[in-house]
Amino acid sequence: MSQIIEILQRVDIFQGIVDTLLMVAFSTIIAYLVGVPIGVLVLATEKDGLFPNKTIHKGLNIIINLGRSIPFIILLIALIPFTRAIIGTSIGVRGMIIPLAIGAIPFVARLTETSLNEVDKGVIEAAKCIGCNNFEIIFQVYLVEAIPSLVRGLAITIIMLIGYSALSGAVGGGGLGNIAIENGYYRFDTKTMLVVLVFIVIIVQVIQVIFDMIAKKIDKK
Amino acid sequence: MIKIKNLTKSFSVNEETIMALDHVNLDIQKGEVYGIIGLSGAGKSTLLRCLSTLEQPDSGSIEIEGKDIFKLSGNDLRKFRSNIGVVFQGYHLLMQRNAYDNISFPLKIRKEPKEKIAARVNELFQFVGLQGKERVYPSKLSGGQRQRVAIARALATNPSLLLFDEPTSALDAVTTKQILKLIKEINEHYHVTIIIITHEIGVIKNVCDKVAVLNYGKVVEEGTVEEVLNNPQSDITKMLLGKELII
Numbered sequence: 001m002s003q004i005i006e007i008l009q010r011v012d013i014f015q016g017i018v019d020t021l022l023m024v025a026f027s028t029i030i031a032y033l034v035g036v037p038i039g040v041l042v043l044a045t046e047k048d049g050l051f052p053n054k055t056i057h058k059g060l061n062i063i064i065n066l067g068r069s070i071p072f073i074i075l076l077i078a079l080i081p082f083t084r085a086i087i088g089t090s091i092g093v094r095g096m097i098i099p100l101a102i103g104a105i106p107f108v109a110r111l112t113e114t115s116l117n118e119v120d121k122g123v124i125e126a127a128k129c130i131g132c133n134n135f136e137i138i139f140q141v142y143l144v145e146a147i148p149s150l151v152r153g154l155a156i157t158i159i160m161l162i163g164y165s166a167l168s169g170a171v172g173g174g175g176l177g178n179i180a181i182e183n184g185y186y187r188f189d190t191k192t193m194l195v196v197l198v199f200i201v202i203i204v205q206v207i208q209v210i211f212d213m214i215a216k217k218i219d220k221k
Numbered sequence: 222m223i224k225i226k227n228l229t230k231s232f233s234v235n236e237e238t239i240m241a242l243d244h245v246n247l248d249i250q251k252g253e254v255y256g257i258i259g260l261s262g263a264g265k266s267t268l269l270r271c272l273s274t275l276e277q278p279d280s281g282s283i284e285i286e287g288k289d290i291f292k293l294s295g296n297d298l299r300k301f302r303s304n305i306g307v308v309f310q311g312y313h314l315l316m317q318r319n320a321y322d323n324i325s326f327p328l329k330i331r332k333e334p335k336e337k338i339a340a341r342v343n344e345l346f347q348f349v350g351l352q353g354k355e356r357v358y359p360s361k362l363s364g365g366q367r368q369r370v371a372i373a374r375a376l377a378t379n380p381s382l383l384l385f386d387e388p389t390s391a392l393d394a395v396t397t398k399q400i401l402k403l404i405k406e407i408n409e410h411y412h413v414t415i416i417i418i419t420h421e422i423g424v425i426k427n428v429c430d431k432v433a434v435l436n437y438g439k440v441v442e443e444g445t446v447e448e449v450l451n452n453p454q455s456d457i458t459k460m461l462l463g464k465e466l467i468i
Contacts, residue, residue, distance in 0.1 A: 126313035129273050130327045130374075131303030140330075145317050220358040221316040 007195050011179055017199060019093045019174035024161045027100030031157065035105045038064070039112025040138055050134040060109075067106030072164050075103050076171060091172040100161055107160065111153035115146040148219035155211030159204050166200070176200050222414055223249040223272075223382070228281035230267055230438075241267040242278065243438035249431075251381075254408050254415045256429035256446070258422065258461060264438040265418040269386050272416065273307045274298065285382065303331060306375025306413075310387040312367045314359040320370050321346075321355040327377045345373040348410070349403060365396035372403065376411065383407065385417040389424055401427045422461050426450065434458045 038060060044050045045057035076099045080090040083098045119142055127141045143150075166177020169185075176196050184193025225247040231240050241264045249255045259265050270276035271283060274290055283290050285301070293301050314323050324345055328338045346352050349369040359367055368388065375383055388404065389397040405428050408415055417424060425432050425446055432449050434442040434457060441455040453459045 120311075120313065120316075122309060122311050122313040123315060125275055126307070126309060128275065129302050129305070129307040130330055131299040131378075132330050133299060136330055140326075141315065145315060147317060219317075220319075221360050 003191060004195060007192050011183065011192055011196070013176070013179070013196065013199060016174070016176040016179045016196065017203065019178075020162060020165055020176045020200075020203070023093050023096045023100060023165045023168070023173075023175055024158055026097045027104060027161055027165075028154070028158055030097070030101035031104035031108045031161075032154075034101075035108025036112050038105070038109035040116065040142070042109065042113045043116045043142075044134070044138065050137060064106040064109050067103075068110065070103075072099075072103050073167055073170060075099060076167060080171070093168075093174040095171065096165060096168045096173045096175075100164055103164055104157055104161055108153075108157055111157065112150065115149035115153055116142045118149055119145045148215045148221070151211060151215040151218065155208055155215075158207055158211075162200065162204060162207075176203075222251040222286060223247070223416075224282075224284040225249075225268075226282050226284070228268070228271060228278050228283065230264075230271065230276065230278045240264075240438040242271070242281075244281070245435075245438070245440055247433055247440065247443070249414065249416065251414055252408070252412055253431055254404070254417065254429045256417045256419060256425040256432040257435055258419055258425055258432060259435035260420060260457070260461075262437075263435040265420075265435055266386065267438075268435070269307075269384055269416070269418045272384055273305065274302060303327060303378050304380050305382040305384060306378070306380040307384045308368070308371045308375045308386065308388060310390060312359070312371040314367060314370055314374070316359055319356050319358050320351060320362070323359065323370055324373045324377055327374060331378060341377060342373075345376060348376075348406075349373045363396075364391055365399065368392065368396075368400055369403070372400075372407070376407065376413075379411070381413060383413050383415045385415065385419075387419055388417060389419070389421060397423075404428050420461075422450075422463070434461070 042057060042060045042064070045053040045060070047054075079099045079102060083090040083095055086098055087094050089095045123145060124137060124141060127137050132141065165173075165175050166180065168175055169178035169181030176199055180193045180196040180200070183189040183196070225245055228242050228245040229240070230242040231238050233239070245264075245268065257265050257268060267276060271278050274293070277291060288301070290301060315326065318326065321342060325338050325342045328341060346355060349372055351366060351369050351373070354362065354366065359370065362370065385404065388400055392400060401424065404415065404417070407413060417429065419425065429446050431444065432446050433440050434449070434455060436455070436457045442449055442453070442458050449458060450462065453462055
């Protein structure tokens with residue numbers, strides 16, 4: 001017990017939590033702003049979709065698969081010049097936001113496509129018969145009917161990004177993961193690492209429980 | 222009002238060509254309740270999908286109020302679609318919207334003013350007998366109630382044609398009777414032309430004025446319900462009537 005108190009006094013866990021949440025929050029927002037439209041586009045350009053277009057559909061699919069197969073640590077390093085050009089720095093909390101967002105975009109696009117694909121095709125046909133145009137079908141039918149599934153996907157994305165954000169230690173970033181790597185890996189201080197891990201586990205659990213509750217509450221199906 | 226001419230549609234399944242519709246010709250008059258009966262696989266659903274322009278035929282045409290519906294596109298097509306109501310076999314309600322929002326949805330899409338939408342939707346809730354269920358979501362409604370929401374939604378825009386796909390196949394005997402009564406009332410009250418696809422002869426007997434019997438994509442018999450039921454010509458009609466057993 002006294003050891004834990006000692007660790008908590010020595011290591012700024014609170015700052016780590018704030019840093020992790022900041023990195024994850026901003027990168028999630030960016031990833032969704034870009035990823036959702038891409039996911040919608042992949043779905044809409046399908047063969048039987050709203051705007052069938054083989055070239056765009058195949059092209060986007062290849063890009064998404066490529067993006068998803070690059071290990072995040074490699075993406076993180078490869079993006080250093082790009083991040084520096086946009087944000088001004090490639091280290092610290094701010095330096096992590098762009099790589100995290102870019103790493104998550106293909107993931108979010110695929111999750112969105114999958115969520116929208118789950119919407120009953122009959123409902124889409126009904127919307128067509130009602131006289132909806134394609135934009136109304138996307139915004140008032142697909143995206144509304146898929147909200148619970150999209151919320152569940154959001155939880156998966158956030159948790160995945162918490163995991164990715166831990167790699168920030170490798171480029172001198174911030175957050176809980178950084179503290180864990182710095183102390184546990186570089187200084188062989190396993191106890192500190194374990195304490196930090198407990199906090200990461202708690203954050204992940206809390207996020208999962210909150211989003212499960214939200215999804216359950218809003219799902220009327 | 223509706224002229225179906227030489228409508229033909231085939232599908233290939235496992236390299237085999239199946240004629241879902243084989244030169245179908247039908248004339249449906251304004252205000253009629255027209256039943257289309259046949260066994261499963263007879264082409265009924267394909268015919269309904271063609272009428273609602275969800276499916277394009279290989280050849281032939283459907284004229285509704287003088288317009289060839291397969292030549293419509295863009296805004297004209299959407300306008301046409303919002304002037305026909307379709308009640309699907311599986312209802313296809315919007316599951317994340319309550320009964321009120323489901324029924325008002327077609328009117329919102331038409332960008333009708335709010336007060337007009339409210340008046341119309343309230344009238345429809347009365348008409349289909351669902352008062353008090355406005356805020357209830359489809360998943361909390363019974364099969365018969367969902368069917369009523371689907372019917373009210375199809376009626377919302379005051380269509381001149383209403384299509385029913387197997388309206389009673391998922392309902393119990395009592396609910397079936399109520400829904401058939403409702404269909405009759407719709408025809409009398411709103412003077413809307415109704416086409417019903419079914420495999421149940423009871424539906425034809427109870428609500429239809431005219432009937433066409435479909436078998437393997439062909440119309441084998443057609444006429445007033447009285448004529449066809451009292452004097453069936455084809456084996457399939459006799460079988461549907463339960464007069465003859467074909468094994």
